[in-house]
Every structure is written in C-alpha cells, then in structure tokens.
Amino acid sequence: MTLTDEQKLSLFRNLLRAYRMDEYACRSLKQGAIKLFWHSSAGMEAVGVGGASMLAPDDYVWYHYRGHGLPYLLGRGGDPKLLFAEHYGKASGCAQGRSGYHVVAPDVGIFGFFGFLGAGLGVAVGYGMSAKRRGEGQAVLCGLGDGTATRGNIHESLNMAALWKLPIVYLCENNGLVVHTPQSGTYAGPSGDYKELVESYGIPARVVDGQDVFGVAEAVAEALRHARSGQGPAFVEAKTFRYHSHTEGQADLRYSTPREAEGRDRDPLGIARARMISEGLLTEERVEALEKEVETEIAEIDRFCRDAPDFVPTVESLHAATYAS
Numbered sequence: 001m002t003l004t005d006e007q008k009l010s011l012f013r014n015l016l017r018a019y020r021m022d023e024y025a026c027r028s029l030k031q032g033a034i035k036l037f038w039h040s041s042a043g044m045e046a047v048g049v050g051g052a053s054m055l056a057p058d059d060y061v062w063y064h065y066r067g068h069g070l071p072y073l074l075g076r077g078g079d080p081k082l083l084f085a086e087h088y089g090k091a092s093g094c095a096q097g098r099s100g101y102h103v104v105a106p107d108v109g110i111f112g113f114f115g116f117l118g119a120g121l122g123v124a125v126g127y128g129m130s131a132k133r134r135g136e137g138q139a140v141l142c143g144l145g146d147g148t149a150t151r152g153n154i155h156e157s158l159n160m161a162a163l164w165k166l167p168i169v170y171l172c173e174n175n176g177l178v179v180h181t182p183q184s185g186t187y188a189g190p191s192g193d194y195k196e197l198v199e200s201y202g203i204p205a206r207v208v209d210g211q212d213v214f215g216v217a218e219a220v221a222e223a224l225r226h227a228r229s230g231q232g233p234a235f236v237e238a239k240t241f242r243y244h245s246h247t248e249g250q251a252d253l254r255y256s257t258p259r260e261a262e263g264r265d266r267d268p269l270g271i272a273r274a275r276m277i278s279e280g281l282l283t284e285e286r287v288e289a290l291e292k293e294v295e296t297e298i299a300e301i302d303r304f305c306r307d308a309p310d311f312v313p314t315v316e317s318l319h320a321a322t323y324a325s
C-alpha cells in the first residue's frame with residue numbers, strides 16, 4: 001500500500017500532536033494537575049497514531065494503555081480535551097472524571113479500557129464476532145504490549161479469532177520491557193519476536209519498525225485489508241522504544257541509565273519530520289507553523305481542563321455509573 005501525500009501529512013500532524021501532548025501530560029502530572037498517574041507513550045507514539053489512522057470510521061479500537069490511548073485517539077480523530085479533562089478529575093471528562101485515567105470515546109469506536117492487562121484481547125474477539133455477524137465490513141484494532149502478549153489469554157484470543165476468521169488486527173507495541181524487566185526475562189521465544197508464536201495459529205504476522213509512523217500505517221492498512229477480506233485476523237509487531245520509566249513520578253521506578261538519550265537517533269518525530277522534508281511535503285517553516293498550531297491547541301486544552309467543574313463523587317453518581325438500575 002502506498003500512502004497518499006494527504007495521508008502522510010495527517011500522520012505527521014497527529015504524531016506531532018501525540019508527541020507534544022504526551023509532554024504536556026508529563027508536565028501536568030508533575031504540577032499535580034493530573035491526579036493519578038501517566039504512563040507516558042514518549043518514544044512510542046508512532047505505533048498507535050500509525051495504526052489507528054488507517055481505520056474506517058465505524059471500526060473498533062481496544063488500545064494499548066501507554067499514553068492512556070492518546071496516540072490511538074488522535075489517529076482516530078477523537079477529541080483530546082475530554083481525555084485530559086478526565087485525567088484532571090473534571091466532570092467534563094470523557095467518563096465524567098470518575099475514572100481519572102480511563103479513556104472512552106464511543107464517537108470514534110473506543111468503548112473503554114481495563115486496568116487488567118490483556119482484558120482487551122478477549123473483548124476484541126467479541127467485537128470481532130459482532131462485526132463478522134453484521135457483515136458490514138467493520139474491523140477491530142487490538143493494541144497490546146509485549147508484556148501483555150505473554151498473558152495466557154493471548155492464546156485464547158488468537159485461537160478463536162483464527163478459528164472463526166474474525167476481522168481483527170492485533171498491533172503489538174514491542175518496546176522490549178515489562179515495567180523494567182527486559183523481554184529476555186519474560187518471553188521464551190528464541191527470536192524475541194511474537195511473530196513465531198502468532199504464526200503457529202495460522203495468522204499472518206509482520207515485524208515492522210515502530211519508530212516509523214508511515215511504515216506502521218502501511219503495515220496496518222495491509223493487515224486490515226486481510227482482516228476485512230474474510231481470511232481472519234492479522235498481526236503487526238512494531239518494534240519500538242520507550243523513553244520514560246514505567247509511569248511518571250514514581251521515583252522507585254526511574255531508570256538508572258538515560259534511555260531518552262539512547263533512543264534519540266530513532267526518535268519517531270525526528271524520523272517522520274526528516275522524511276516529510278526530504279519528500280518535499282513540508283518545509284522547516286511549515287513544521288514550525290504546525291508546532292505553533294499544536295501549542296495553541298494544548299493551551300486551549302489546558303484552559304478547558306482548568307476551568308471545568310470538578311467531579312464530586314457521591315454514592316448516587318458512582319452507583320449510577322456502575323449499575324444499570
């Protein structure tokens with residue numbers, strides 16, 4: 001699949017937004033404006049942005065939790081104001097501030113998230129079944145980390161999706177770390193690729209450079225074509241790099257070595273920027289102008305979040321959000 005110039009521009013713009021908004025989230029957490037925590041996606045934004053951008057409007061997404069779904073939400077065209085207001089614990093957040101960090105955006109096919117890693121693997125099968133039964137060509141994008149890929153239910157999910165030929169694209173964000181344990185301590189597969197495990201279920205799998213937003217987008221677009229054709233699921237494994245520690249602000253989880261410096265030569269924004277300029281799709285001045293636009297958008301988000309009314313928990317409101325009656 002060859003991306004159009006328009007698609008490349010949109011991918012670049014959303015990557016830039018994901019990148020700068022992650023920085024904003026890290027700052028806001030430090031200032032105490034974000035209440036709970038932030039699992040930064042810094043260094044990994046190209047995977048969610050690239051993958052989610054290739055979906056059709058009525059497709060479904062179960063996102064990988066880094067950046068709390070922000071790269072996927074932006075790729076889908078969702079509204080980041082509501083995500084941030086949720087993190088600020090505001091009543092105008094996407095879950096009325098009740099969750100503090102779980103993102104829901106039904107307008108773009110994001111129906112929630114689970115604190116329990118891998119739960120989305122099972123739910124994606126259900127969404128895949130529903131899409132297949134309705135026969136309207138919908139697909140499901142199921143993001144997961146490499147640690148999540150070592151959970152037992154990966155087998156149930158891959159097995160049933162393959163058996164029932166469900167239209168699911170798995171997008172594995174392989175950053176080689178589970179909290180701070182390297183992949184060599186969590187996965188026995190000899191090559192370190194999940195591809196070999198996935199292919200044993202007869203599911204086509206591809207390993208791509210997760211730092212290249214265009215490469216991820218092309219691979220996911222191809223995988224979606226396969227999934228929609230009735231041949232069953234496909235798996236894309238994006239090798240990526242996490243800059244920050246597991247979550248922001250947890251001193252005990254800080255790296256002893258500066259990973260950020262280590263990964264800078266594979267920086268997703270730097271790679272995309274260089275490519276856009278070398279292909280003549282952007283100039284330095286235009287990139288600067290886009291940076292300014294994103295800065296303005298972030299200032300508006302900040303104002304929106306700070307001005308919004310707080311979520312005030314009451315027994316009734318918590319009950320209403322949890323039970324049907």
Ligand SMILES: Cc1ncc(C[n+]2csc(CCOP(=O)(O)OP(=O)(O)O)c2C)c(N)n1
Binds near residue numbers: 066
């Ligand atoms: C079932 C379950 N076990 C453990 C955790 C705690 N936990 C949260 S994130 C995480 C690491 C996940 O690693 P990975 O899937 O590779 O994603 P990454 O953080 O590397 O992007 C763990 C162990 C959890 N949320 N759920």
